[in-house]
Amino acid sequence: MSKKRWVQGLVLVVLVALLGFAYQTRQVSHAGESITAVGSTALQPLVEAAGEQYTGEHLGTFINVQGGGTGTGLSQIQEGAVQIGNSDLFASEQKGIRASSLVDHRVAVVGITPIVNKKVGLTNLSTHQLIQVFTGQVTNWKQVGGANLPIVLINRAQGSGTRATFEQFGLNKHRSKTSQEQDSSGMVRSIVATTPGAISYVAFSYVDKTVQEISLNHVAPTENNVTTNKWKIWSYEHLYTKGQPTGLTKSFIAYVESPAIQNTLVRQLGYLSPNQMTVERTATGKVTRTGGA
C-alpha cells in the first residue's frame, strides 16, 4: 500500500513539474516576439535563411517559417492566421483571394526556364514551337527538329506559381495539355533527367548538369536577360501582410528588403534581387522600364 502511495506521489510530482515547465516555457516564448510565415515552397529557403540570420542578430525574436504552397500562404494571411504569407503569384492572380486587403512586399525575382531530357538533342525552341509542344500540336521531337522521340510533358500541379508564370509568359497564356503533374521542382528535375523525351520547366536555381535548359528564340535563360526582360519567363516572390505590417513583422520585412540580404543571401540562393531589375511588371503583365541598377 505504501509503495503504491509512493508511486502515486511520484506521478503527481512529475505531472506538476511538467506543467510548471510548460508554463515557464510558454511565458518565455511570449516574452520574446514570434511571427509565422507560411506559403510558397519556392520562397521558403530564402525566408528561412533570412529568418535565421535575423533571429541571430535580434535575440529573443523567433521567426517560424512553414511551406504548404502559395494557395495556403495566401489563404492563411487573408484569414489573419499568420503574420506573413509567402507567394509566387500576385494575390490578385489567385482565385478566391481579396487582394485589396493585402499589402505586397516583393523580395526576390525568380527566372524560370524550360528544361528537356538530354536525349532530345535541342538547345533552342521558338515560342511558337514551345506552345505547340505544350498544347499537344506536336507529339514527337523530330517535328521541331530534335531526335525521334515522343514528347513527354511534365507539369507542375495546377495552381502552382511556377506553372502559372510559365503558362502566362512562356506559353503566352495558352493552357498546357493535361499531362503528368508533379508537386515539387526537385521531383520534376529528376524525372526530366531520367525520362527520354521529357520536357518541363523549373526555376533557374534547379537547373543542373543532368538536364538541358532551352533557349527561347535564341535568348538564353540567364540572369542578365531576366533583368532586362529579354527573358520573359520570370516572376516576383512576394511576402504578403494583412494591412501595413507592424512590430516584428515590419522590421523583418525591412530586413529582407535591405541590401544586407538582397546582395548576399538572395543571390547565393539562386534568386535575383528586385533591385537588379531594369524593368517593373504589374500583376496584369504590363512592363515598364525603370532604368534600375
Add this chain to the structure above:
Amino acid sequence: MKTTQQLEKQLKRRSKAAKLEIFGRVISLTALLLIVAVVVAIIGFVASKGIATFTSNHVNLWDFLSGKKWNPGITDANGKPEVGALPMIVGSFLITILSAIVATPFAIGTAVFMNEISPNRGAKILQPVTELLVGIPSVVYGFIGLSVVVPTTRALFGGSGFGILSGTCVLFVMILPTVTSMSADALRAVPRYYREASLALGATQWQTIYKVVLRAATPGLMTAVVFGMARAFGEALAVQMVIGNAALMPNSLVSPSSTLTSVLTTGIGNTVMGSLQNNALWSLALVLLLMSLVFNLIIRLIGRKGRLQ
C-alpha cells in the same frame, strides 16, 4: 437503535473498490467519447467541405462523378467549372483491384506455407520478414518505385514508365504483408480437428489444404483481401510518386493517370480555403472517405456471414 443506524450507514456507503470501479468506468468512457467525437468531427468536416462543391458552387453531382475533365480553375464552354472526377475514381479502383488480384495468390500461398506446410521455418523466417515489410515507410516504397520500377516499366513496355502498372507493382508489395499476416491468422483459426479428420479419412495434405482448410478459412481470407484493398485505396505517397498524376482516363496500363489520393496531395497546397478548387478537392476526399466506409462495411458483412456458418 444507534448501532443499527450506524450499521445501515456503513452498509450503504460505497466501498473503496466500488469507487475505484466508477473511476475506471468514467476514464474509459471518456476515452471512448473522445475518440467518437474525433471520428464524428472528421467525417462532419470532410462532408461539410465536400458537399459545398454541390451546394454553394452549384456543381451537378452527376457531372462530378461522370465528367472526364479535371480543371477546377477553368470553366468550360457552358460556363461550368471542369470538375469531372471520373479519371481519378477509375484510377483508384483500377489500381486497387489490380494490386489485390496480384497480391492475393502470393499472400495465400505464403500463409499456407507458414501454417500448413512448414510451420517451423515459417515462424522463423517468413513471420519476421512479413513484419519487416509492414514497417517500411511508404515513401521508401515510392522511392524504390521511382528509381527501379518506373525505368523497368519504361524499358519493357515503352511510354514514360509512369502509370497504373508501376503503381500496381508498388502497391502489390505494400499490401502483401498485410494480406499475408491476416490470411495466416485466418488459417490458424481453422480448428485442428478439421485437418485431423481429413487426414484420417485418407486425404493427402494438398487435398486437406485445398478442400478443407482453405474452404473453412474463406471468410477470413476474404476479409484479409478486402483489408488489403482498403489499404491500397487509401495509399497516397508511394502511388503519387509513380503514377504520373495526370488527370486523364487511363487508356492503357502504362499511360500516366491519377488516383483520388495523388490529386489530393499534389493539389491541396495550391488552393485557397473556400474556393471552388479547394472544395472540389474536399469532394474527392469525401469520395475517398465514403469508399473506406464501404470497405469497412464489406469486412463486417463477411465477418458476420462467416460466424453464421
